[in-house]
């Protein structure tokens with residue numbers, strides 16, 4: 001039974017869902033770094049929110065880890081490239097808390113323009129400072145969005161309902177989508193120049209880090225207000241403090257901080273700054289959504305291989321997974337076959353899908369072909385990291401789907417080009433479930449892949465088969481199946497033999513020394 005660790009505070013529904021699905025689960029929120037390092041090796045899955053940091057060190061210690069599930073959206077606390085290299089799928093729940101977070105941004109904006117937290121504290125203190133708290137009416141004012149994805153769009157809709165004008169900077173926002181929303185797509189500098197209130201809704205990436213900094217403040221209207229419910233690093237906090245002190249910025253509402261948990265921050269205590277401790281996603285509704293969703297997604301992956309909302313792997317629905325399963329085996333065998341025969345640097349590979357398989361989601365199959373191909377050549381390869389490894393090594397990967405139907409109702413053909421030669425391996429499924437190799441280098445044959453195999457290329461001459469059979473028998477190697485093929489009588493032939501015992505080096509040398517043998521290789525699956 002797969003085992004999952006929940007290392008951040010999460011709705012009890014996550015734990016319940018894992019158990020109901022047949023996944024063992026430990027709920028240990030608030031583990032410190034060292035405690036996590038000590039126990040992570042026991043788990044197949046790790047369910048987190050924003051507190052747990054999934055660093056290369058954690059991934060190194062996580063010897064059995066297959067999936068990290070983020071009950072929420074931002075994954076900047078996960079080293080995704082390192083997870084990919086370690087073959088660990090990283091998934092999030094991209095919609096579960098977006099409305100709730102957008103509502104928090106709107107609440108923060110309203111609190112900011114009417115100084116509600118400050119007025120509340122003052123009134124509780126018995127001061128009745130009615131003339132101190134003069135607000136700004138938002139009707140007719142311009143809200144500038146930086147980032148207009150799921151959350152930004154909801155914020156835009158709500159702001160329009162509050163009778164604000166909305167401009168948005170988002171390089172990936174389609175003009176049609178902006179028009180549908182009823183907002184204006186503009187450049188970043190226009191957001192700075194036009195907005196009375198600026199709100200941020202992008203992920204934290206190398207491109208977005210510090211997007212609101214010294215230069216940006218110079219371009220803003222005097223008395224602008226800033227709302228950040230996305231990520232702390234998007235705003236240069238030192239520059240914000242200066243802009244607040246100079247009066248350039250009239251106020252800031254911050255839910256997120258450069259360093260979290262934020263217990264000591266230069267902006268704390270400033271009269272015009274209101275803060276919440278990363279509460280954007282903290283409503284009962286959103287936490288139920290993300291907990292259920294992350295547990296279902298992780299259970300799907302661990303139990304069926306289904307992949308939803310992964311950031312480093314193609315999607316594969318729980319319905320598709322069983323249909324693809326026999327093809328996965330075939331894809332791995334074809335890849336493994338070619339990989340074990342590869343002796344020179346890989347340059348290009350092409351995976352062709354024909355017939356029934358071409359109707360399916362082939363992205364995961366190509367990843368598995370690559371896994372099979374690269375596994376004999378390097379360690380720790382799986383379908384998550386294989387495409388990245390191929391890219392890093394400049395191996396060009398092409399996927400082709402053919403409409404045509406050939407002699408077989410379904411076929412996967414792998415062409416591998418190395419520095420020295422081009423090789424092909426083709427396979428099919430018999431009765432939609434039993435993988436068979438049906439072609440090697442243009443030679444047709446029919447072979448089931450077995451754990452121990454012998455692959456021989458020989459001259460098509462009388463006496464070879466008998467000699468090979470006798471040699472194996474003499475060495476106590478029992479033949480399970482024997483497949484033969486040739487293109488032209490008397491020329492090169494391919495022989496694929498499944499044997500019941502591993503082929504020892506000494507036997508392999510003797511096979512290679514037989515008359516008419518051009519190449520002999522041991523294959524294991």
Ligand SMILES: NC(=O)C1=CN([C@@H]2O[C@H](COP(=O)(O)OP(=O)(O)OC[C@H]3O[C@@H](n4cnc5c(N)ncnc54)[C@H](O)[C@@H]3O)[C@@H](O)[C@H]2O)C=CC1
Nearest residue numbers: 073074101147148149150151170172202203229230280281
């Ligand atoms: N405070 C909180 O509790 C929460 C914070 N968040 C944060 O909000 C962020 C946004 O979430 P979603 O809207 O769901 O993500 P999303 O992926 O739907 O939208 C992000 C948008 O940012 C845009 N973008 C990317 N690079 C950009 C750039 N350089 N300049 C301008 N726009 C850029 C993208 O095109 C995309 O449309 C998350 O990445 C997360 O960090 C999310 C949930 C809760």
Ligand SMILES: O=C(O)C(=O)COP(=O)(O)O
Nearest residue numbers: 049050051072073074281
């Ligand atoms: O979903 C996100 O990106 C969030 O920032 C929410 O964070 P949290 O799960 O509340 O720690």
